[in-house]
Amino acid sequence: MKALIPAAGLGTRFLPATKAQPKEMLLVVDRPAIQYVVEEGLASAADEVVIINSREKKAIEDHFAPNPELVALLRERGKDAYADAVETVGNYPVSYVYQEEALGLGHAVRCAAEKTGAEPFYVLLGDVLVPGNGMLPAMQAVSDAHGGASVIAVMPVPDDEVSRFGVIAGAEVEPGVWKVSELVEKPAREDAPSNLAVFGRYLLSPRVMELLANVAPGVGGEIQLTDALDAVLAEEEMYALVVDPADGFDTGTVESWLETNNVLFQRKRG
Numbered sequence: 001m002k003a004l005i006p007a008a009g010l011g012t013r014f015l016p017a018t019k020a021q022p023k024e025m026l027l028v029v030d031r032p033a034i035q036y037v038v039e040e041g042l043a044s045a046a047d048e049v050v051i052i053n054s055r056e057k058k059a060i061e062d063h064f065a066p067n068p069e070l071v072a073l074l075r076e077r078g079k080d081a082y083a084d085a086v087e088t089v090g091n092y093p094v095s096y097v098y099q100e101e102a103l104g105l106g107h108a109v110r111c112a113a114e115k116t117g118a119e120p121f122y123v124l125l126g127d128v129l130v131p132g133n134g135m136l137p138a139m140q141a142v143s144d145a146h147g148g149a150s151v152i153a154v155m156p157v158p159d160d161e162v163s164r165f166g167v168i169a170g171a172e173v174e175p176g177v178w179k180v181s182e183l184v185e186k187p188a189r190e191d192a193p194s195n196l197a198v199f200g201r202y203l204l205s206p207r208v209m210e211l212l213a214n215v216a217p218g219v220g221g222e223i224q225l226t227d228a229l230d231a232v233l234a235e236e237e238m239y240a241l242v243v244d245p246a247d248g249f250d251t252g253t254v255e256s257w258l259e260t261n262n263v264l265f266q267r268k269r270g
């Protein structure tokens with residue numbers, strides 16, 4: 001089973017900081033944001049992380065590549081803790097596929113179709129950090145309890161923010177678990193079927209990957225993952241797990257990235 005991390009975006013909201021450095025490489029406390037996401041994927045049932053990259057973002061690949069010269073130099077100088085950290089990150093089972101054109105999140109995910117094959121797969125969006133690594137196992141448990149259904153993470157958001165997200169309609173079947181009946185990408189406030197917003201973590205059936213091949217451009221002219229999820233509802237069940245705001249952090253804007261750094265730094269300092 002694979003964990004897919006789309007990372008081909010331009011990082012527009014962080015310009016000029018992201019002119020020469022990928023947004024995914026921005027520091028969060030003590031490591032680049034994408035390292036948290038890769039570590040979360042590897043702590044789940046996934047055997048490999050697949051980063052869906054753009055050809056311009058070599059820094060991401062350099063970060064996860066082995067660097068034996070640097071490790072040897074650090075060891076010579078007695079800096080074993082740093083050597084271990086460099087060695088560990090260079091040995092993570094990470095591979096890459098490329099999204100040649102920025103045609104949307106659904107298109108990015110579809111670029112990894114050959115990697116996922118006929119298996120279910122996770123999608124982890126880099127804008128969201130789950131440092132406790134507990135969300136994917138919790139989603140997997142919900143899926144197992146419902147015959148292998150797809151499961152997505154959702155978080156309640158204020159009414160005036162629903163138009164920034166994918167939003168679900170559904171019914172709560174047990175505390176914190178909803179059976180999804182509809183999904184809408186970035187609805188106008190008055191059209192939003194609820195205030196439960198899709199929160200960057202997905203456990204998806206292979207049928208979603210098949211349907212993505214035929215999804216037409218939607219909101220913003222982009223091929224939307226949300227539209228494939230809505231389409232699969234005609235054939236399969238899907239559940240949504242409500243995330244505790246203490247477990248998941250948004251880093252999608254400069255403001256939320258700074259706030260996340262603050263909270264995680266305070267936690268680390270204890």
Ligand code: G1P
Nearest residue numbers: 105125165166197198199200226
């Ligand atoms: C994407 C998804 C959206 C989801 C959001 C946050 O939107 O399309 O459904 O709610 O991530 O996880 P984006 O932030 O890329 O516009």
